[in-house]
Amino acid sequence: xxxxxxxxxxxxxxxxxxxxxxxxxxxxxxxxxxxxxxxxxxxxxxxxxxxxxxxxxxxxxxxxxxxxxxxxxxxxxxxxxxxxxxxxxxxxxxxxxxxxxxxxxxxxxxxxxxxxxxxxxxxxxxxxxxxxxxxxxxxxxxxxxxxxxxxxxxxxxxxxxxxxxxxxxxxxxxxxxxxxxxxxxxxxxxxxxxxxxxxxxxxxxxxxxxxxxxxxxxxxxxxxxxxxxxxxxxxxxxxxxxxxxxxxxxxxxxxxxxxxxxxxxxxxxxxxxxxxxxxxxxxxxxxxxxxxxxxxxxxxxxxxxxxxxxxxxxxxxxxxxxxxxxxxxxxxxxxxxxxxxxxxxxxxxxxxxxxxxxxxxxxxx
Numbered sequence: 510x511x512x513x514x515x516x517x518x519x520x521x522x523x524x525x526x527x528x529x530x531x532x533x534x535x536x537x538x539x540x541x542x543x544x545x546x547x548x549x550x551x552x553x554x555x556x557x558x559x560x561x562x563x564x565x566x567x568x569x570x571x572x573x574x575x576x577x578x579x580x581x582x583x584x585x586x587x588x589x590x591x592x593x594x595x596x597x598x599x600x601x602x603x604x605x606x607x608x609x610x611x612x613x614x615x616x617x618x619x620x621x622x623x624x625x626x627x628x629x630x631x632x633x634x635x636x637x638x639x640x641x642x643x644x645x646x647x648x649x650x651x652x653x654x655x656x657x658x659x660x661x662x663x664x665x666x667x668x669x670x671x672x673x674x675x676x677x678x679x680x681x682x683x684x685x686x687x688x689x690x691x692x693x694x695x696x697x698x699x700x701x702x703x704x705x706x707x708x709x710x711x712x713x714x715x716x717x718x719x720x721x722x723x724x725x726x727x728x729x730x731x732x733x734x735x736x737x738x739x740x741x742x743x744x745x746x747x748x749x750x751x752x753x754x755x756x757x758x759x760x761x762x763x764x765x766x767x768x769x770x771x772x773x774x775x776x777x778x779x780x781x782x783x784x785x786x787x788x789x790x791x792x793x794x795x796x797x798x799x800x801x802x803x804x805x806x807x808x809x810x811x812x813x814x815x816x817x818x819x820x821x822x823x824x825x826x827x828x829x830x831x832x833x834x835x836x837x838x839x840x841x842x843x844x845x846x847x848x849x850x851x852x853x854x855x856x857x858x859x860x861x862x863x864x865x866x867x868x869x870x871x872x873x874x
Contacts, residue, residue, distance in 0.1 A: 515563045519556040522712040526553050529719045544598045545718060551594040552711050555587040562641070577636045578628050585624035585633070588654045589617030595691075595711065596657035598718075602684040603668060603677070620653040658688045683721065690714045733857065753847065754868040758792045760817050760853070761861035765790045792817065804836045804844065814849070821862050824853040834871065845872040 526549045562580050593614055600608045623646070627633035632646040665685040672678050694710025757767040768778040778795075781787045788794040796815045803811065813819055814833050823831060831851040836844055852865045 516560055518709060519560045519563070522709055523553050523556050525712055525716065526550075526556075529715065540601075544594075544601055545715070548591075548594045548598050548711075549715060551587065551591040552715065555584070555591050555711075558584045558587055574636055577641065581634055581641065582621070582624040582628070585650060585654075586617075586621040588650075589620040591711065592654055592657040593617050595714075596661055599661050599684045599687060600664075602687075603665065603681050616653045616656045620650065623649060623653075655691070658692055661685070662688060687714045687718060690717070730857075751869065752867050753870050754866075756795075756866040756868075758864045758866060759861050760792070760821060760864050761859075763792045763817060765792055765795055766863075768795075802837050802839075804838055806835060814851075820851065820853060820864060824855075824862065829853065845870055846874075847871060 530546060530549055558580060562577075562584060565577065565580070596613065597608060623633050627635070627644060627646075630644075632644045633650050634644050634647060635642050662685065665681050669678055669681045669685075672681065690713040691710035694713075752771060755767070755769045755771075756765060758765055765778055768781075770777075778787070778790060782789060787798050800811050800815065806814075814831075814835075820831070829852065831853070833849050833851075835847055835849065837847045838844055848869045848871045850867045850869075852867075854863055855861070856863055
């Protein structure tokens with residue numbers, strides 16, 4: 510039962526890791542995210558090897574004796590390099606740079622060498638009647654696997670004591686908290702060898718890291734959105750002080766988000782729909798009404814000025830501001846000259862194209 514529970518536990522860890530990768534993959538260009546993905550895959554490889562060991566340990570297989578030795582050597586190797594990946598990631602969180610010092614890889618390399626040597630010396634482990642048995646030097650397996658946590662904790666304490674910048678001290682505390690779960694699960698594993706939960710500690714720590722990254726991204730997006738909203742409000746107030754009409758359009762959804770007439774604040778898009786001036790909040794319907802009031806312009810010119818696909822194409826070609834001058838026939842039959850400015854942006858989050866259409870009366874000019 511313990512073996513089955515261990516196998517399902519490892520599968521559960523792999524499932525969580527793959528789910529986290531799917532959440533990171535959309536933002537994989539960031540160096541911190543790429544580093545986290547490397548830690549995740551190192552943990553998945555370790556879990557897969559543990560599953561193979563759990564499923565075959567104590568069972569007679571062709572060449573089973575050598576197979577068990579090979580799996581355990583690979584487990585030791587993957588444990589060492591999982592430690593390397595995790596340590597380097599924590600180091601990056603604190604210092605925002607990578608460490609490539611030789612000593613970082615030394616414990617992992619030493620663990621691999623000891624595991625290979627143990628095939629002949631039985632020092633770390635040995636296979637007795639197709640069962641895994643701990644050797645006299647097994648404690649080195651634990652020490653070399655978890656030495657990275659000790660390294661990092663010592664470094665974090667030192668960095669926290671000498672660092673004066675509060676933001677960096679906060680990053681050190683956050684990174685140091687990521688060693689709690691691996692430590693707890695590692696100690697539990699040493700006390701109850703039958704439970705294979707050491708990989709679960711790394712998995713929990715990675716999940717905490719992922720949540721931290723998502724929180725960081727959400728806060729960043731909120732701040733960016735707030736800045737954008739404040740900028741839009743200032744721009745809108747400036748424009749409305751001199752414009753005849755301001756219209757904000759979501760071109761991707763063919764939808765009018767706002768339509769203002771400063772000289773007649775009561776004249777809203779909802780009222781226009783109610784009195785039949787326009788049919789709906791659909792940009793295409795509103796444009797049909799606008800086109801009927803413009804004189805001395807060909808259908809091709811009007812399409813180039815209002816057609817959604819053409820506007821998006823012009824934006825993608827580098828035209829951020831599209832300006833046109835035209836003659837407009839008012840409801841009373843008089844003719845006036847207007848300038849129309851269309852500013853298009855691509856929404857950072859929804860990827861929609863949003864156009865701000867401002868119309869000015871330039872008849873006197």
